[in-house]
Each structure stands twice: as structure tokens, then as C-alpha cells.
Amino acid sequence: TQLLEQSPQFLSIQEGENLTVYCNSSSVFSSLQWYRQEPGEGPVLLVTVVTGGEVKKLKRLTFQFGDARKDSSLHITAAQPGDTGLYLCAGAGAAGNKLTFGGGTRVLVKP
Amino acid sequence: DSGVTQTPKHLITATGQRVTLRCSPRSGDLSVYWYQQSLDQGLQFLIQYYNGEERAKGNILERFSAQQFPDLHSELNLSSLELGDSALYFCASSVSGRTYGYTFGSGTRLTVV
Numbered sequence: 001t002q003l004l005e006q007s008p009q010f011l012s013i014q015e016g017e018n019l020t021v022y023c024n025s026s027s028v029f030s031s032l033q034w035y036r037q038e039p040g041e042g043p044v045l046l047v048t049v050v051t052g053g054e055v056k057k058l059k060r061l062t063f064q065f066g067d068a069r070k071d072s073s074l075h076i077t078a079a080q081p082g083d084t085g086l087y088l089c090a091g092a093g094a095a096g097n098k099l100t101f102g103g104g105t106r107v108l109v110k111p
Numbered sequence: 112d113s114g115v116t117q118t119p120k121h122l123i124t125a126t127g128q129r130v131t132l133r134c135s136p137r138s139g140d141l142s143v144y145w146y147q148q149s150l151d152q153g154l155q156f157l158i159q160y161y162n163g164e165e166r167a168k169g170n171i172l173e174r175f176s177a178q179q180f181p182d183l184h185s186e187l188n189l190s191s192l193e194l195g196d197s198a199l200y201f202c203a204s205s206v207s208g209r210t211y212g213y214t215f216g217s218g219t220r221l222t223v224v
Contacts, residue, residue, distance in 0.1 A: 033212055042113065042201050042215030043154075050211070088154065096209035098144065098167045101154040 003027070004091055006102035013079055014110055021074045021087050021105045029091035032065055032072045033099065037086040046074075079109045114138065117202050117216035125224055129190040132219045134202030136183055142166070142205045143185040144213060145177055149198040160185055161208040192223045 004025045013019055023032070031050045035043035047056050049065035049072065056063045060083075062075040076083055086106050090099040114137035124130055136143050145157040156169035160179035171177075174192075179185040189196060199220050203213035 031211055035215075040217070042115075042203070042217050043213075044113070044215070045212040048211045090154075092210060095167070096211075097142070097161075098156045098159055098169060099210065099213065100156070101146075103153045 004089055004100055004102035006087075006089055006105050008105060009103065010106045010108075012108045012110065015080055016078055017109075019076050019079055019107065021089075021107070022071070023073065023089035023102050024071045025091060026070065027091070027093075028069050030069075030094055030096050031092045032069070033090045033092070034063055034072070034074055035088045035090065037088060037104075043086075043088055076107075079107075081109050081111050083107060084109050113214050113216060115140075115202060115204050115214050115216035117200075117219050119219060120217065121220050121222075123222045123224060124192060126192055126194060128192050128223075129188065130192065130221065132187040132189070132200055132202075132221075134185045134187070134204075134216060136185070136202075136204030137214050140204035140206050140214070141183065142208055142210065143179055143183070144203045144205075145171075145185070145187050146201045146203065147198050148201060148218070154201070157187070159208075166208055189221070194223050197221055197223045 033048045034046045037043040052067045052069045054065045060077045089102040116135040141162045157171040159167040177187045199218045201218045203215045
């Protein structure tokens with residue numbers, strides 16, 4: 001069974017600060033995806049990383065896939081209140097179909 | 112609007128009852144996935160259908176079943192409901208059987224009383 005552990009579980013910061021969310025596993029994934037979920041809504045895909053060591057940037061968000069494809073991080077620079085939400089990482093196994101989700105990191109950015 | 116439509120949005124029912132949740136995938140997507148999200152378990156994979164056929168199964172209870180119809184919409188049937196089945200049920204879709212990203216619907220919140 002593949003497991004993904006996210007840390008921290010909860011993060012509260014002031015607007016303008018930086019934050020990093022970690023996603024770790026002992027399993028290798030064919031791809032790793034990050035989603036953001038807001039209350040009452042389904043998760044929304046932010047990015048997919050496929051190659052070990054890959055770094056992707058989406059405005060103030062930077063995503064990194066570990067060299068061994070077992071872990072990932074999400075870094076937000078100069079966080080804004082609009083970044084508030086539940087951040088979920090999800091890994092796809094060798095078959096590339098079903099995703100295993102981490103437990104999520106709840107981020108609160110205070111103005 | 113993500114393009115994935117789930118109905119109903121809310122459902123309240125009694126223990127022992129049976130309910131059907133419906134999902135219409137995004138146009139052009141052939142795969143449908145069902146997930147259950149509860150506070151203590153997070154998002155748990157239930158089942159995947161690809162172009163009408165079951166492709167993968169996760170932690171789906173025997174009381175639960177699903178199918179995908181020729182028009183690609185899918186239904187998740189939950190029977191003999193228990194209090195512990197109360198959760199958010201999400202449907203997601205992707206173009207192929209292999210995903211580089213799901214598109215999720217807004218979910219159905221099921222409350223069993």
C-alpha cells in the first residue's frame with residue numbers, strides 16, 4: 001500500500017510570509033500532483049510533476065519532485081489571503097491511474 | 112464550473128437506506144473515478160471506470176457498487192447505509208485511463224441519520 005504523508009497538517013502565517021509544505025513517501029510514484037481544495041468544493045489541480053528532480057513554477061508557487069520520485073514540496077512566496085485552503089498532494093502508481101492522496105495541509109494566510 | 116457534474120449536492124437519509132449518486136464527466140473524458148472524503152480518513156479511492164469498464168478498485172465496501180453507462184456518466188450506489196458512511200463523495204474524470212491530473216466535481220455531501 002502506498003502512503004503519502006504531508007507536513008505540517010496546519011499552517012497559519014501572515015500575509016507576505018513564505019511557506020513550504022512537504023509530501024513524503026517510501027514509495028516511488030510515476031507522477032505527483034498537487035491540488036488545492038476550498039470548503040464545499042472539489043480539489044482543483046495545481047500542477048503535475050513527472051520527472052525526478054523536476055521543478056515547476058506557477059506564479060508565486062514552486063513545486064519540486066524529489067530525485068527518487070518519492071517526495072515533493074510546495075513553496076509559496078509572499079503568501080496572500082487568497083492562498084488560504086487545503087493543499088493536497090497525490091501520487092500515481094505505476095499503472096498511472098488511481099491516485100493516493102496525502103492527508104492534506106490546511107493553510108491559513110491572515111491579512 | 113469544472114465541467115464534472117455531480118448530483119445531488121446534498122443528501123440526507125436514514126440508516127439502512129439505499130442512495131444513488133450521479134456523475135457526468137467532463138466532455139471528452141473517458142475515465143471516471145469515485146473518492147470518499149471524511150475528516151478522519153482524507154480522500155480515499157473507491158473505484159475507477161474507463162469507457163464503461165471497471166479499471167481499478169480501491170477500498171470500496173461490498174455494500175457499495177458503481178457503473179459507467181454508454182454515455183459515460185457514472186453512478187455510485189450505496190446500500191444498507193450506516194452512520195459511518197456519512198462523508199463527501201467526489202467524482203473525478205480524466206481523458207484516458209492514465210491520469211496526469213483529475214478534474215473533480217463539487218461533490219455530494221451524504222449525511223446518514
